[in-house]
Amino acid sequence: MKQRTVESVNLTPMIDIVFQMIIFFVFTLDLEREKFDEDITIPDAPNAQEIKEFEPATVYPQVLKDGQIQVGTAIYDPASFQNLIRGTVKRFGQKVPVMIYADGQTKHKDIKRVMDICSSEGLYKINIVGLIEKSN
Amino acid sequence: MSKRKNTRRVRSTKRQIEDVPMTPMIDVVFQMLIYFVLTFEIPDKMSQMQVWRPAGESAASTSEPVELMRITVYEDYYALNDTRVSVETLERTFNRLADLNPSQNMIVVATAESRHEKLVVVLNLLSKAGLTSVSLLSSN
Numbered sequence: 001m002k003q004r005t006v007e008s009v010n011l012t013p014m015i016d017i018v019f020q021m022i023i024f025f026v027f028t029l030d031l032e033r034e035k036f037d038e039d040i041t042i043p044d045a046p047n048a049q050e051i052k053e054f055e056p057a058t059v060y061p062q063v064l065k066d067g068q069i070q071v072g073t074a075i076y077d078p079a080s081f082q083n084l085i086r087g088t089v090k091r092f093g094q095k096v097p098v099m100i101y102a103d104g105q106t107k108h109k110d111i112k113r114v115m116d117i118c119s120s121e122g123l124y125k126i127n128i129v130g131l132i133e134k135s136n
Numbered sequence: 137m138s139k140r141k142n143t144r145r146v147r148s149t150k151r152q153i154e155d156v157p158m159t160p161m162i163d164v165v166f167q168m169l170i171y172f173v174l175t176f177e178i179p180d181k182m183s184q185m186q187v188w189r190p191a192g193e194s195a196a197s198t199s200e201p202v203e204l205m206r207i208t209v210y211e212d213y214y215a216l217n218d219t220r221v222s223v224e225t226l227e228r229t230f231n232r233l234a235d236l237n238p239s240q241n242m243i244v245v246a247t248a249e250s251r252h253e254k255l256v257v258v259l260n261l262l263s264k265a266g267l268t269s270v271s272l273l274s275s276n
Binding site for chain 2: 108124134
């Protein structure tokens with residue numbers, strides 16, 4: 001009597017799908033996206049102009065609830081922040097946009113301080129960021 | 137007899153050349169897929185509100201002409217040309233102004249102790265009405 005061999009499952013289509021998914025993720029990966037503090041709750045502004053593309057050489061100061069200034073993951077005191085802005089202006093000019101991320105509970109005097117520093121170094125494209133839609 | 141032996145050796149050599157193990161490659165591909173799935177993030181939709189700051193201005197000037205609309209953001213309320221108003225009144229006023237002159241310059245004065253979210257509410261209403269020429273002043 002012949003022994004029938006167990007039919008093996010063809011895995012080739014699964015491998016194809018896995019490669020398709022990898023290609024999708026590679027193309028949608030954005031390593032340059034700026035990281036923002038998760039503790040900041042940005043106020044809603046659904047009617048303002050949507051940010052479609054982030055311009056290169058943009059400054060993203062984050063103003064926390066307690067008034068601290070954060071750029072990226074580093075906290076700056078006002079003097080260091082002014083040095084940072086000065087260096088940015090020296091390198092990229094005064095047309096560099098400033099996108100201020102501030103928590104809803106932040107007092108205006110702390111945001112004013114950031115805007116004053118930027119204005120004193122000649123930056124004039126000052127924007128306040130709002131939230132249109134949260135992803136999750 | 138010797139001929140048969142030689143044939144067998146040639147066949148086994150050919151099979152060894154053809155069999156390339158793909159299992160490690162599949163393992164690496166799955167590792168990569170897991171990494172991408174875990175790090176994938178859908179970004180939030182953000183908006184921007186550009187504000188103009190008059191040069192050398194850090195406090196509200198009192199010598200502005202009365203015709204200019206000045207919205208003041210206090211800690212607990214809003215004021216339109218020094219008259220206390222609600223958010224609904226602000227919205228209606230902005231819509232009327234936009235119908236008359238969309239390029240009118242609006243002056244927003246934020247007090248030092250006011251919260252940022254109250255300022256954003258005003259800027260959002262201005263954007264909604266189509267009034268994009270906004271000057272932001274700060275007052276103590």
